[in-house]
Amino acid sequence: MTFPAAGRDNCVVVAGTPYVYATVGGRGFVMRARCPHRGGPLHLADVAEDGRLTCPWHERRTSVARLRAEIPAVRVGDRVTAVFPDRPPDRGWPTPRAACGGVALEHRPLAAALARPAPAG
Amino acid sequence: MSHVPPHVPFELSGAELRDAVVQYATAPIYHDNMDWLNHDRPYRRQLRPQVLPHLDYDRIPGRENILNYPSLAVQRLLTSIYEADLVFFPKGGLKGQEEDFRTFYSPANRALGERIRPALERYAFGFLDDEVETSGNWTAQSLDAYLDSLDTGGDEEQSPVEKAVRGSSDPERAARMWLVQFAPDFLSEASPMIRNVLGYYGPAQSEWFKVVIDEYGYGVHDTKHSTLFERTLESVGLESDLHRYWQYYLNSSLLLNNYFHYLGKNHELFFRYVGALYYTESSLVDFCRRADRLLREVFGDTVDTTYFTEHVHIDQHHGRMARDKIIKPLVEAHGEGVIPEIVRGVEEYRVLLEVADFDFTEQIAWMDAQPELKKLHDPVFEGLRQGKVDAPVAHIVEPRGELSNTHCHDGDELCHIVSGTMRFESGLGSSLTLQAGEGVVIKRNRLHGANIESDECVYEIHSVGDYRKCLS
Numbered sequence: 001m002t003f004p005a006a007g008r009d010n011c012v013v014v015a016g017t018p019y020v021y022a023t024v025g026g027r028g029f030v031m032r033a034r035c036p037h038r039g040g041p042l043h044l045a046d047v048a049e050d051g052r053l054t055c056p057w058h059e060r061r062t063s064v065a066r067l068r069a070e071i072p073a074v075r076v077g078d079r080v081t082a083v084f085p086d087r088p089p090d091r092g093w094p095t096p097r098a099a100c101g102g103v104a105l106e107h108r109p110l111a112a113a114l115a116r117p118a119p120a121g
Numbered sequence: 122m123s124h125v126p127p128h129v130p131f132e133l134s135g136a137e138l139r140d141a142v143v144q145y146a147t148a149p150i151y152h153d154n155m156d157w158l159n160h161d162r163p164y165r166r167q168l169r170p171q172v173l174p175h176l177d178y179d180r181i182p183g184r185e186n187i188l189n190y191p192s193l194a195v196q197r198l199l200t201s202i203y204e205a206d207l208v209f210f211p212k213g214g215l216k217g218q219e220e221d222f223r224t225f226y227s228p229a230n231r232a233l234g235e236r237i238r239p240a241l242e243r244y245a246f247g248f249l250d251d252e253v254e255t256s257g258n259w260t261a262q263s264l265d266a267y268l269d270s271l272d273t274g275g276d277e278e279q280s281p282v283e284k285a286v287r288g289s290s291d292p293e294r295a296a297r298m299w300l301v302q303f304a305p306d307f308l309s310e311a312s313p314m315i316r317n318v319l320g321y322y323g324p325a326q327s328e329w330f331k332v333v334i335d336e337y338g339y340g341v342h343d344t345k346h347s348t349l350f351e352r353t354l355e356s357v358g359l360e361s362d363l364h365r366y367w368q369y370y371l372n373s374s375l376l377l378n379n380y381f382h383y384l385g386k387n388h389e390l391f392f393r394y395v396g397a398l399y400y401t402e403s404s405l406v407d408f409c410r411r412a413d414r415l416l417r418e419v420f421g422d423t424v425d426t427t428y429f430t431e432h433v434h435i436d437q438h439h440g441r442m443a444r445d446k447i448i449k450p451l452v453e454a455h456g457e458g459v460i461p462e463i464v465r466g467v468e469e470y471r472v473l474l475e476v477a478d479f480d481f482t483e484q485i486a487w488m489d490a491q492p493e494l495k496k497l498h499d500p501v502f503e504g505l506r507q508g509k510v511d512a513p514v515a516h517i518v519e520p521r522g523e524l525s526n527t528h529c530h531d532g533d534e535l536c537h538i539v540s541g542t543m544r545f546e547s548g549l550g551s552s553l554t555l556q557a558g559e560g561v562v563i564k565r566n567r568l569h570g571a572n573i574e575s576d577e578c579v580y581e582i583h584s585v586g587d588y589r590k591c592l593s
Contacts, residue, residue, distance in 0.1 A: 071256075077184070
């Protein structure tokens with residue numbers, strides 16, 4: 001599945017789970033945009049001092065290393081190709097049953113801490 | 122254990138690097154030529170050493186600047202350095218070129234080249250670090266899904282190259298310019314690939330070797346792919362001696378060819394080469410089918426397209442072999458940790474193909490637009506006179522026969538002839554004659570050169586940056 005790294009259609013919803021392209025510590029990756037705790041907007045998370053993401057709803061912290069590992073992806077310029085699982089993740093806040101199945105492109109605003117910095121020069 | 126001094130890895134940068142580049146490129150075999158073509162002189166490569174002291178090799182260009190002159194200079198340097206590993210002889214024999222032969226393969230030339238190679242590779246390919254980034258834990262299953270998703274079969278839509286050639290005001294000239302771009306790769310075809318045949322690494326090595334055997338025509342010279350390509354060139358009136366058309370190679374044509382040497386020369390990039398090999402072998406079937414059709418359309422039945430039709434057949438096998446017999450066993454043997462590099466190789470090669478399509482398309486448009494760009498001289502020169510743009514100007518006086526070997530500029534320029542006659546070269550078979558009071562707009566990044574055809578020519582080069590500002 002190929003989608004824009006930023007801007008319109010930057011969020012792929014696969015089997016009810018939204019994913020966005022985020023950058024932390026200068027390295028990009030595709031991550032779930034839903035907090036495993038209570039389904040909060042993880043794409044609006046802050047990066048805590050310990051490097052984990054802090055969900056804006058309940059300040060629950062999520063390991064970036066775990067998120068980074070989850071979805072194999074390759075970014076080329078401002079396009080991302082990712083291989084998504086057919087089913088929603090087993091763990092964490094459940095995906096609404098009605099939303100399961102199919103693939104859709106949407107827009108999700110990204111917290112400044114997760115946005116890809118503009119190229120230098 | 123007795124005291125061991127700390128290890129300091131080799132690195133060259135700044136003035137030291139620049140001096141080393143100049144030392145390499147000032148060998149006589151790399152000086153400017155007095156002719157547009159090299160006539161069966163395989164060791165002669167025009168590197169324009171007089172310009173090299175003024176370039177900055179440390180500041181890695183982003184993709185938007187990858188077609189600027191310093192990149193062209195670096196690609197020419199790298200081609201020369203990589204090819205010192207390959208064996209070339211003049212078609213007409215070595216007699217009279219013994220000194221060039223010894224110089225090109227001399228330990229001094231090779232050592233000087235190797236010394237600057239890592240820094241030049243960083244300059245030439247560093248933009249790919251920003252352009253392509255892999256992430257996540259890749260598995261054999263996700264790699265399969267990714268490879269399945271790649272569109273290597275093509276569709277009915279015209280490729281940018283097909284559009285450029287068919288839409289050109291001179292399709293034959295455009296097609297010849299296109300074929301010439303493949304000469305650095307196809308005449309020594311599979312040489313970068315052979316770099317990975319050496320060594321000892323299990324069954325994948327033998328599979329890799331089989332691909333090379335096909336490329337080399339099973340030891341029958343008439344079926345060697347380079348022989349087939351020679352016939353293609355000759356059938357459309359081109360010559361097939363090595364680097365005859367050196368001055369007409371576009372930046373991106375050298376970039377593509379050098380990329381495979383870069384991957385093959387640096388074995389830590391082995392898995393990236395595996396990915397690039399898979400994509401090239403898989404996509405070549407469609408590419409060659411289109412090339413065969415296009416060349417027949419342009420030249421009729423006289424063109425020999427066996428090179429391309431042979432690839433339509435054999436690369437169907439090579440794509441499958443690369444995936445089933447090379448990628449799969451390598452992942453099984455070395456683990457899924459190698460997959461991101463394989464994916465990166467696929468995507469890097471695709472980026473380079475895009476760059477090459479753009480570069481070639483722009484060059485054909487530039488060649489076709491020469492009459493208009495000559496007409497554009499007058500209003501642009503008038504704009505300069507009116508002070509619309511404050512452009513630096515170089516005043517140049519050159520004698521008859523002075524040949525500015527091909528190059529490009531990082532911004533638009535205006536060439537204005539004060540006195541004398543200049544032949545302005547903008548591509549293979551594309552030139553203008555400029556007299557006093559005339560001139561031409563030289564577009565950013567477009568390959569060009571000039572020759573003086575009067576006893577003396579006085580001319581000016583105005584570095585306008587963007588010529589349109591002189592018109593507004």
